Amino acid sequence: MSRLRAHELTLAYDRHVVARDLSVEIADGGFTAIVGPNACGKSTLLRALARMLKPRDGTVLLDGAAIGSLPTRDVAKQIGLLPQSATAPDGITVSDLVARGRHPHQSLFRPWSKEDARAVREAMEQTDVVPLADRPVDELSGGQRQRVWLAMALAQETPLLLLDEPTTFLDIAHQLEVLDLCADLHERGRTLVAVLHDLNHACRYATQLIAMRDGEIVAQGAPADIVDAALVESVFGLRCSVVPDPEMGAPMIVPAARRARRPAQSSSRIQSPARSQ
Amino acid sequence: MIGLVHPRAIVVGGTLLIGCAALLIVAIGTGEFAMSPGEVLSGLAGSDPAASFIVRDLRLPRALCAVLAGAALGISGAIFQSLTRNPLGSPDIVGFTYGAGVGALVVITVFGGSGTVVSAGALAAGTITALAVYVLAFTRGGVSGHRLVLVGIAISALALALIDFLLARARIEDAQEATRWLLGSLNTRGWEDVWPLLGGFIVLAPALAVAGRPLRALELGDDAAHGLGVRVERARLGLVLLSVALVSGVAVAVGPVLFVALTAPQIARRVAHSPGPALVLSALTGAALVLAADVAAQRLVPSTPLPVGVMTGAFGGVYLAWLLARGWRRAAT
Numbered sequence: 064m065s066r067l068r069a070h071e072l073t074l075a076y077d078r079h080v081v082a083r084d085l086s087v088e089i090a091d092g093g094f095t096a097i098v099g100p101n102a103c104g105k106s107t108l109l110r111a112l113a114r115m116l117k118p119r120d121g122t123v124l125l126d127g128a129a130i131g132s133l134p135t136r137d138v139a140k141q142i143g144l145l146p147q148s149a150t151a152p153d154g155i156t157v158s159d160l161v162a163r164g165r166h167p168h169q170s171l172f173r174p175w176s177k178e179d180a181r182a183v184r185e186a187m188e189q190t191d192v193v194p195l196a197d198r199p200v201d202e203l204s205g206g207q208r209q210r211v212w213l214a215m216a217l218a219q220e221t222p223l224l225l226l227d228e229p230t231t232f233l234d235i236a237h238q239l240e241v242l243d244l245c246a247d248l249h250e251r252g253r254t255l256v257a258v259l260h261d262l263n264h265a266c267r268y269a270t271q272l273i274a275m276r277d278g279e280i281v282a283q284g285a286p287a288d289i290v291d292a293a294l295v296e297s298v299f300g301l302r303c304s305v306v307p308d309p310e311m312g313a314p315m316i317v318p319a320a321r322r323a324r325r326p327a328q329s330s331s332r333i334q335s336p337a338r339s340q
Numbered sequence: 341m342i343g344l345v346h347p348r349a350i351v352v353g354g355t356l357l358i359g360c361a362a363l364l365i366v367a368i369g370t371g372e373f374a375m376s377p378g379e380v381l382s383g384l385a386g387s388d389p390a391a392s393f394i395v396r397d398l399r400l401p402r403a404l405c406a407v408l409a410g411a412a413l414g415i416s417g418a419i420f421q422s423l424t425r426n427p428l429g430s431p432d433i434v435g436f437t438y439g440a441g442v443g444a445l446v447v448i449t450v451f452g453g454s455g456t457v458v459s460a461g462a463l464a465a466g467t468i469t470a471l472a473v474y475v476l477a478f479t480r481g482g483v484s485g486h487r488l489v490l491v492g493i494a495i496s497a498l499a500l501a502l503i504d505f506l507l508a509r510a511r512i513e514d515a516q517e518a519t520r521w522l523l524g525s526l527n528t529r530g531w532e533d534v535w536p537l538l539g540g541f542i543v544l545a546p547a548l549a550v551a552g553r554p555l556r557a558l559e560l561g562d563d564a565a566h567g568l569g570v571r572v573e574r575a576r577l578g579l580v581l582l583s584v585a586l587v588s589g590v591a592v593a594v595g596p597v598l599f600v601a602l603t604a605p606q607i608a609r610r611v612a613h614s615p616g617p618a619l620v621l622s623a624l625t626g627a628a629l630v631l632a633a634d635v636a637a638q639r640l641v642p643s644t645p646l647p648v649g650v651m652t653g654a655f656g657g658v659y660l661a662w663l664l665a666r667g668w669r670r671a672a673t
Contacts, residue, residue, distance in 0.1 A: 073637045094414070113567065135569045139568055144566070146564050146567060148563060149561045149563065149564040152559045152560070158574055163557060166557050166568040171553065219567075227563075
């Protein structure tokens with residue numbers, strides 16, 4: 064079953080069509096990772112699922128109703144979002160920032176309740192930021208800050224949670240910390256959708272993958288079922304071998320040696336690795 | 341401590357309220373015929389007919405004008421700075437004030453108008469300027485704070501040039517009258533100036549209460565606000581309109597009082613250590629600033645009362661510079 068699904072979406076910024084004919088079903092209780100090369104439209108798909116981008120064509124459905132026709136506040140009680148670019152106001156403390164996640168549950172005449180306090184406390188416990196509660200957010204490290212933003216999204220207490228590149232700008236240990244946290248949330252019953260850059264991380268943590276290239280979906284399914292050398296080559300244009308990872312047995316991508324990759328590289332659009340210079 | 345209101349904010353708010361009341365009494369006691377706080381209070385209570393006339397009919401409206409104008413400017417500045425996520429994003433900087441100045445000047449120097457016609461001209465030109473800034477700052481994704489500030493600065497420069505041009509061409513008496521308007525003054529304010537300000541406040545208060553909530557979400561960025569269930573573009577347009585309505589009310593009633601909208605929210609934020617749009621604290625700080633500036637303006641040079649705009653500029657500017665310098669020095673050590 065899928066509470067959240069997209070039906071034949073065409074997504075565009077102005078006249079520039081980014082993606083065409085996307086149909087996805089987000090598995091309830093699953094951890095779905097959207098993967099693909101840079102500019103393949105994966106963040107755009109997430110923005111459409113989060114009703115931040117109105118599709119040119121097609122519809123995003125939440126519980127069978129077009130998401131654009133639902134009151135945005137009601138949607139905010141079902142779908143939480145961890146955006147890529149969020150700014151903490153100057154000097155705001157961790158607990159204050161997390162408390163702002165309660166916005167959709169509050170109103171002018173019900174500004175703050177015990178229920179809100181409980182949700183904020185639980186969100187901070189789950190993300191392990193209780194000891195930071197009174198610290199200003201701008202003094203925290205990147206990893207801590209990401210946990211705080213995640214806590215804010217959790218305080219919203221939504222069954223579905225969308226995360227746009229939650230691990231970007233973090234070092235490997237903090238990336239895994241955030242992904243572990245996501246796995247915990249998933250085990251406790253939330254439905255997660257995350258745009259992830261690292262295919263190995265996606266294979267290891269996600270229960271479902273959506274692989275995209277050039278605005279189209281190349282494959283959908285469980286990592287073990289769909290990830291093989293042919294898929295990685297068709298999505299990323301990268302020659303590799305796929306082996307079971309020694310810890311978990313999930314598919315692990317090992318890029319082919321430089322010499323073996325050369326012909327493929329020259330004929331495809333591959334993101335240039337940051338360390339090339 | 342989590343929740344909407346911090347204990348410190350309540351303490352600071354209470355202190356500001358008491359400070360405003362004290363300043364109000366001092367302001368009423370200030371003038372050609374100086375009065376002690378006791379005399380002011382008995383004048384307010386009406387027990388002494390002579391004092392009662394001076395207090396209630398002559399000086400109270402002026403002081404109330406200062407309070408209302410300061411509060412409106414404080415709120416307007418707090419909204420704008422939160423929306424633009426930029427401490428320079430005050431309505432002074434974003435073109436409204438100078439646009440209103442151009443309107444007033446055109447009426448005074450070109451058409452020889454005065455009184456309400458000047459106010460109407462200022463209101464019209466200010467609103468047109470604000471709309472122009474908003475439209476020019478509009479991009480496909482909506483209005484970004486950064487663009488709003490930059491476009492506002494450009495439009496302000498244009499308006500300032502126009503003001504200089506009009507002043508240079510004007511007859512000397514008109515230029516004098518225009519300059520007085522451009523500085524903003526509380527001299528000769530009566531009850532007829534208080535009622536429109538108070539009425540405006542009462543009309544806008546419910547809107548402010550409603551609009552303050554999405555503002556807290558918008559501070560986190562458009563995407564985050566979207567995720568929290570805020571209709572971003574609609575909320576932002578409403579907030580801009582509210583903010584402009586507040587400033588224009590002040591511009592019409594007392595002329596442009598510079599720097600209060602810029603400094604009051606900054607001071608409130610630093611004194612209260614509270615992040616976010618502390619609308620109530622900004623309003624109280626703004627009221628205290630304008631009152632104090634008016635008292636100082638009257639007392640420093642009793643023979644020729646300075647326009648309050650001169651004093652708010654000096655006061656606010658010095659205090660903000662001191663706060664920033666202190667903050668930077670702390671950050672450096």
